[in-house]
Every structure is written in C-alpha cells, then in structure tokens.
Amino acid sequence: MKHLNKIAVAALMLLGLSTQAQDDNNKWAISFGVNAVDTRVSAASRLEDQLSQYFNARKNWNILPSISYVNVSRYVGSGFTFGVSGSVNRITRFVNERPYLDAGDYTVSNPGDLSYYAVDGQLKYSLMNLIGSKWFDPSAHIGGGYTWFDDVKSGGTVNGGLGITFWFVENVGLSFQSTYKHSFEDDRNVFPSHMQHFAGLTFKFGGKDTDGDGIYDKDDACPEVAGPKEFNGCPDTDGDKIIDKDDACPEEAGLAEFNGCPDRDADGIADKDDACPDEAGLKSLNGCPDTDGDGVTDKSDKCPTVKGPAENGGCPWPDTDGDGVLDKDDKCPEVKGTVANNGCPEMSEEQVKKLNDYAKTILFNSGKATFKKETFPVLQAIAAILKEFPHSRFMIEGHTDSDGKDAMNQTLSENRAAAVKNYMIENGIDASRLNSAGYGESRPIDTNKTAKGKANNRRVEVKLIKE
Template structure:
C-alpha cells in the first residue's frame, strides 16, 4: 500500500505539469483518490426496493468502508460527442458488512446489523462509458455526468461480475484539472453469502472522490490552441484567428494582412493610411498629404491634373506638357513660349517665333559683302575688312534661326577654273570667319560662282571691282 501511494503522488506531480485544453484537444484523463464501499444495498429488509437501497445513503460512519489512502486509479479517453471510455481499478478493506437480521443481537431499530467479517479485501476492475452533461448545461466549471459499465469484483475469496450504472459530478479548477465525485451501483445479480454467513457476492454502492487531470493534446507553438484546431500550428497566434498571428495587432491576421508589421485598416487589407485619403501608405506617393487616387494619393490644388509635387505652378492651372503652368507668350508674337525658338524676341509663326530677316537687313549684308577686301589673287582678308565682317556678325546674330548662303564672285581676269576656285575659297573664308565669331555652323553654307554672274562690265576697272564681291542670301526651308 505504501508503494501504491508513492506511485499516485508521482503521477499527480507529472499530470500537474500538463497543459490546459478542452476534452477534444486533451482526450486522455487520469483520476485517482479515495473510494468507499457500502454493502447495505444487498442486506435485504426494508419496505421496498427504494427503501432497501436508499434508506441510508449517507451513513458514512456506520456503513462505508474507506481506506485512509489513495485507493482507486482510473484512465479514460474522450471518444467524441461528450462520451468517454475508461478503465479503473480500486482496492478497499471490508470491515463494515451490513446485514438485515432483526432477530440478531445488536441490530438497529430497522433490523440491520453491521459486522466485521475479518480481514476481507476488496478489489475491483471496471470499464465505464461516461456521458458528460457539461456542454448541455453550457458550463466550463460544473461537469455532471451519467455512466454505465461493467466490471469484475474480487470480494475476499470470491469473485463475480457486476453491471455498473452510475453518476458523477466534476468541478474543474482549470480547463484540465478538477475534483471528481462519482458513485456506482454495482449489481451482482445474485447477492449471496456462504454457509457461514460470510458475504460471497453482494451488490453494493461504490463512491469515489479524487483529482482528475486531462492531457494528451499537442500545441507545437505554445499559443494555447492545439494543433488539430490551429490553422497556424507552428506559429503562435490568437484564438480568434484559429491560432494564426496578428503581429501588428490591428485585428487582421498576418496571412490576410498586406502590411503585417504595421497596424492598418481592414478596408485597406491591414495597411495604414496616414493622410486618410483612402490610399494605403505603401501605394501613396504623398502618404502624409491627402490626395487623389488618380495621382497616386498626391494633391492637385489647382485641379489641372498635375500633382502639386510635380506642378511648377501649383496654384494656377496649366497643361501637363508645361509642368502644370499656363502656356505663356512672353514676346506676344502668337507663338507660345514652349514652341517659340525666340521666346523673348517677337517673331513670326512661320519662323517658329523668331523674327524673319528683312529685305533691308539682307541688303545691308550685301552692301557689307561688296566692301570685303581680299589680298590680290588670294582668299585672305586685308586688315581694313575685319570691321566689316564684325558688322555682318552682328546682323546675323539678330536672326539666330535664319540660315544663309555665302556666295563668292570674281571678275573675268584669269581662267574660268582659277576664278571658280578663288570664288569658292573666298566664300568659304567669309563663312569660316562668321562661324569663328559666334554664328553656328548649321546656319551657314558657302558656294562660288566664279565669273559667271557679273553685275557690271568686266571691261572697266570700276566694273571689275563691282564684280569682285561677296553676296549673302536667305536660305528658305
């Protein structure tokens, strides 16, 4: 008996470490405690069946046989739908055996005699099917139950089978630790005594009181939700999300949260919206300023379709092509600055907003061209010619988008071939000078006509001087 007590204490310590759970999660249970055997029900006598069986149900001191130690052990398994199946073993010592003997010495007022049959040991092995009513009454603490089963009893030197209807009441301190009270009526079908009056196979009540522990559930992530009910069994989570986590605590589980580490709104799949414009910060190009969905969350103060951050004129509406600014025409020539090659100088539409060179300017260029002096038979300039060339540069700069042809002409002295080459070289020399002094290359071309286009007679010195000239003409494209 001493060793049995030690075994029960060890089991209790181990079971005390088990985790909390519901029956369906922790299907196994073990219980142990004290049992009491009452043999009055088989004593006979009484006015009827109820009187015989229940006239003295709580006569603990008079009728109950109790060992002052752990005297029963039960192991059960939850099988579903509030049912569990269990096996139990119990031990007791019968020193109070109740008989109905109204003529015997020492009987009580009802005719019952309680005797000590000697060193009579009691052992019971029972199988039980129990139905819990805890869910029926919707309680998490009080757990009434009904049971039925059968077993085998060793009563002194005899042994016999029994049918065991019963009832119980458990008070759960936690979800898996409780105090269990139970009673069984063990019907032996043929209560009897031997010839000496020693009980042989009596029916009896067996009561028990002890601790019960449920165990056996698996909770891999330790979140209190067992794996079979845990949608995320390897990651600790919350009960309301079937064991899945909500890292940012916004009420949206991580698996459905587009921003699982930052608290957000359900309407935005768990993402925040700092500026409250209905666009999640992760998709908002201006997350701290309320804006428009069409502009990725950025504002458009002037309503021109250009986000303020990209709008060079955020308070004045203007086209996107002009960075949100209204199109100006600074020089008032009818050509918008965006298309105006000369936005600060009044020009013409035909010349992309730049002024077109006048006939007067062309005439002036050609007057200058006639006074250009070259060294005799060469394409190099005489010193007094440079002021004339600078004057030509000034005129050309007034018309920066006009293009010109520089033409070289000679008199008739010398061979045609020589004159042709000389005219080309002199025209090229003028063009190169103009380029070197700020006129872009793409605005100038040069050609030579030799002696083929005289403007005066080559028979006089004056006429020849007039024929040796440089002319400038406008190239129209």
C-alpha cells in the same frame, strides 16, 4: 492503507499542475476519494424497500474514513472512457437477509471487521456534451470486476451504475458515483450482490500544449507560439485581428485589405508601398500627391501649383522674349522673333533690299577676286546687318558680265562670292550661316551691250535662306 494515502496526495500535487479537461486532447484521468459499501441491496426483495433505504448511510453503509479508492481512465472517443478502479473498505455493517415481518426493516450485524477489496473495470459514457454543459457532467457506466470479502469470500461481478461530476475548472472536478455489483452466488452470505458508492476528486491530463496558451497542439495553428483562442492559438502582436503569420506588418496595426499593414493617409496604398505615407496621393505616383496634375509629384515639383513638364522640373517652359516660342524651342530666347523662324527675328524685305543695295556696291579689282580699298566699309556694313540676325542663313551669289569666255566668267564669279563669304567669316559671322555660289554671266539683270548694263551685271547678291 497509509501508503494509499501517500500515493493519492502525490497524484494530487502532480495533476494539480494541469489545467485541461479530459477529452480527445486530455485522454487520461485519475480519481481518488472515499467509497462506501452497502450490502442491503441483495437483502431487500421490493423496489420500494431498495429506494427507501438507499441513503440510509448511518445504518447500512460501510465507510473507511480515509482515501479508499483510486481510478485511472482513458478517453476512447465519442464521449466514452475506459477505466480501472481499485478500492478497499472494512465491512462492519452487514444487512441480514430476513426483514422483521411487522417493522418492514432489516437486521444489520457486524461480521467482525471484514476486509473488503475490489478491482473493477468500467466503460463510462459522459452526457456532458449531449446536454451542452461545460461543468455539469452526468454519466452512466457498465463493467465488471472481482471482489474479495476477507480472504475466503470472493467472486466476480457484473457492474452498472450512474455518476455525476461537477467541474470546478477544466481539469478538476468533484465526482460522485453509485455502482451496483451483481454477484451470481446464490447464497448471499457467501458472496452477496451489493452497492458501492464513490465520492472524490477527478483530475484530467495528457494534452500537449507546447506554447502554454491553453490550446492543445493538435488544435493549435501555431503550436510553438502562444496566441489567443479566437485565432486558434496564433499570436496577433499588433492587435489588428490579423494573426502574425498572415500579417505583412505584424508589429503595426493595419487593415485586412492590406494584409495587416497600415495606410495612415487613407489613400488606398499601404504605408510600406507608399512613397508619401503621410500625404494622400495617387496610385500611379506611388501614393504621392500631384496638386497641379502635371504628372510630377509635389515633392519633386518645383512649381507644385502650376502645370509643367517633368523635364522642366514640373514648371512650365518660359518664353523669356514673349514671342510665343518657348525658350526650349526658341533659337533666339532673348530676342523676340517669329514662330515661323523658330523664335528668331526675320529680315523684312526692306532689310533684304538694304543688304543687297550694299552688296551691289562691292568693287573688285578688274578680272580678280580681290577687293578694292574703298569697298571695305561696304563689307563692314554688310557684316553688321548679318550680326543683327544671328540665326538667319544667307546665300552669297557672284555674277559677271558677258565679256570674256564663259568658263573664265564662271570661275571668277565663284571666287568673288567666296571672297565675300570669307570676309564675313573673318569678321565674326559663323561659317554655318553662309553659303556661296557663282553663276558667271548666266543671270544678267541688265543688257550687256552697254557699259552701264555690263556694270550692273557685274555684281554680288546676298539672299536670305528660308528654312
């Protein structure tokens, strides 16, 4: 008996570490406590006598004041558990078979401190889930076993009964059970049918919870990382109601629409994808604002409140000379010109006439392409005019009178035009602005029959080349 007490205490210490309730996860349970044996049940012939004496423990029950039973059971599914019990007792109250005729009572005798041992198996059905309770656990059971009354009286029994357990916490409960053990022995004084009552503690165990979060591994979506029940055992580090394994930003509270990532500026772009996370902006600009709507983000826009092209840093192109042609397109950005001439000033007809009035006075040595000395001031005056229009291009034409052979006149006109061109280049005019050509005697402007007419035909003309 002393050894049984020690075993029960050890079991209590070990199982007290568990906090789960027996079910499909916690399949095992152990119960231990005291039992009482009542032999009155086979002595009473009437139901009312059975019921009236059921709780007459002082007179009819045999109770050993020690831990006197142990039960080990396993959950088998759908509310059923199968268990095996071992119990001991000492029979000091044996209810005799014959009642007093007038008193309606039964005689109780002491059979001489009779030893009682029993091993029973039972299939129990719990009604706790059926009634929707978490702590009140009524049950019914059936089974069978073998009982020894001392060393000479023994036999098998068919058992059935009811029980109830009050669960203090998920795995610890106070259990009560009454079992009727039916004996098929005709002589009850040899081996009687009887009632056995049990009261004790029940501990449930066996469920595996690797991360210790109170959710069994089989039901835990994250069995190796502790998490709350509301997320099936998965953690939510940032507390945004999105579990870490589905959270793209597990350490920053965010929104479900952004997979758990925040959007501080509320512009519809998650901070992790937002180039300007603290300023509301446009998706097309990766979350950055564009105040002037020119397609250049404010942080990159040199003129954030005025529209301008990206190639000019978000600022409008300037028109320094105010001629209506932007500097980027203006070939003369600091000189007012015309749109038709790409922002450069155009020569007027009067200026062209003045230029040609000078050109007509250019004098060459007779039959040659060299200048007479008195012509150099004229050439310098022509160069000065060309410099006033640095982006204008000119054609220098040479012409002769009809004296001499045509071929000679053609060559002479070309050489004279080229001589003027070269002089201009040597005096600061860009060569790309000048072309030259000779037309010989083919384009007279006067008669070649008079000396005066011939003099007019021997000429240089400067013409403006229009783009």
